Structure formats: C-alpha cells, structure tokens
Amino acid sequence: MEARLDLFANPVAGKILKHFTAAGKAAAEAGLPESTRELVLLRASQINGCGFCVDMHTKDAAHAGETAQRLHLVAAWREATVFTDAERAALELTEQATRIADAAGGVPDEVWADAAKHFDENQLVALVAAIATINAFNRINVMVQQPAGWYRPGQFA
Template sequence: MDARLDLFGSPNATGVLKHFVSAGKVISDSTLPAATQELVKIRASQINGCGFCTDMHTKEAARAGETAVRLNLVAAWREATVFTDAERAALELAEQGTRIADAAGGVTDEAWANAAKHYDEEQLAALVSLIALINAFNRLNVIVRQPAGDYRPGQFG
C-alpha cells in the first residue's frame, strides 16, 4: 500500500514536520525518562491506529534496550506487572489525553494527581507536550495512510 500523499516530499508539510521534530528533540532531552517517553508514544499510537508510529516507536524502544515482554504488554499495561507505578501513571495520562473526546472534561483529576505524584512540573510539561505531539504525528500518518512495517531504527536521525 502506498501513502495517499508524500508528506516528506511536500514543502508545506516538510516545514511543519521540521517544527514537530524540533519539538520532539526538546522533549527527548528533558528529564522525563526515555523509556517512559517511548511507552507513551507506543500506547497513543496503538489507540489511534497509527501503524507507522507504532512500528517506529517499538523498534526505537527495542534499539534503546526495552524488552520484548514490556513492548508486547503496552496495550495491556493495566494487567501487566512489568511497569512501574510512574510508568502506569504516564500511560493513564496518555490514554486519557489521547481519548480526550471520550470523557466529559478530558483528563480526570485522579489521573492528573497520580501523574503529579511521580513527575515534577518540568517532567509533566514534557509528558503533556509529548502526548500532544505524538497525537499530531499519529493523525498526519493515519490521514495519509502512511504504511507501516518498513521503518528502520535511526531512519530519521
């Protein structure tokens, strides 16, 4: 299957994507743990049905040393024993932030308070920004039907 549109060949889209990538670099350089960042990107991408981003971030997480067991259990994180309480809080915030239209009021006070128990203000800012950014990437890729499966770790830097 081919993508409906070559985002990387469009000057307008490329300009936007450069800003997204730049924002992602700021987040990745934050004190929010790298493993948590990848788990959040994977979970949001799963929820949004973005095969391209799910492919990319599972491969990048594996390249960074994430275990196959944890990667295979991201979608079932509530039942899995392999995630820390902090990671669970981040995954809950990611799910609620991704499914923002599903609940009146968006993210619950409980989910926010739980995340705030584990992350300081700068980490929370990075986490919220990451959730917004991966959702934007997911939407771009889903809309153009960006195919999944061929991503090579390190492909984009």
C-alpha cells in the same frame, strides 16, 4: 499500500513536521525517561490505530534497549506486572488525553494528580508535549494512510 501524500518528500510537510520533531527533542531534554516516553508514544499510537507510529516506536524503543516483553504488554499495561508506578501513571495520562473526547471535562483530576506524583514540572511538560505531539503525528499518518513496516531506527535523526 501507498501513502496518499509523500510527507517525506514534500517541502511544505517538511517545514511543518520539523517543528513537531523539534518539540519532541526539547521534551526529551526535560528529564522524562526515554523508556517512559517511548511507552507513551507507542500506547497513543496503538489507541489511534497508527500502524506507522506503532512500528516506529516499537523499533525505537527496542533499539534503545526496551525489552520485547514490555513492548508486547503495553496494550495490556493494567494487567501487566512489568511497569513501574510512574510508567503506569504516564500510560493512564496518555490514554485519558488520547481519548479526551470520551470524558466530559477532559483528563480527570485524579489521573493528573497521579502523574504529578511521579514527575516534576518539567517532566510533566515533556509528557504533555509528547502525548500531544504523537496524537498529531498519528492523525497525520492515518489521514494520509502512511504504510507501516519500512521504518528503521535512526532513519529520521
């Protein structure tokens, strides 16, 4: 499979995507644990069917020390015993925000309150930004049919 557009070679795409990437780096500096961030990025990508991002964030998480067991269980996090309460709150917020059109009124108050119990304001901003940014990246990659499997950790650093 070949992508409909080569986003990595197009100068306009490069200008746009560098802002998305900068937002992700700023969010990383807010104190949200990297493991939580990668789990969130992976879960949203799974929901959105973005093979490129599933590949990328699985590899990035593993490269950062995440265990294979936890990565394999992200899609079934509710049934798994390997996630902390904070990670569960982040994953629930991710699912609700990614599927925002499915629920009248958006993210339920109890989901937000649970996340707010585990993360300070800066971490919540980082979590919201990570969820919003990965959803944008997922949609871009799905639209252009970005193929999965070729990414290597650190490739876009």
